[in-house]
Amino acid sequence: MLAELNVFYLKSLLWVPPEHPLVIARLSLLFLFSLPSAREYYEYYSNPRCKRMGAHCWMLIVTLLTELLIIVKFARGEFTEPFPRYVVVFWSVVASLLAAFSVWQFVLKKRFGKGLRKHKTR
8 A cells, every 4th residue: 555655646746647657667667576575475474484574575665665755755845734633633543542452452461361361260
């Protein structure tokens, strides 16, 4: 999704028309580079013996993050109006709930679950 969002922002911020050969070449190359990257990531994720992601995967991540940095650099001054208050509040609540759920699911549940299991067995 970041790659698709990068395409949109790069086209709009750098004023490049969608039919320009650079846009089409970039999308084609990104597609070709993402094929071995997806395979390497799948191997890393699904194989417990695989301890590292491959070079293609890291290169795709670095490429997308570099594009994101270019977008951040050229987006200064483009969006001059602040976000409406209800949008900021909504996304703050969503981020807080997501963080709280993650802490509960992966930290607190394990700690409290161990104590509960000891008492339930007897």
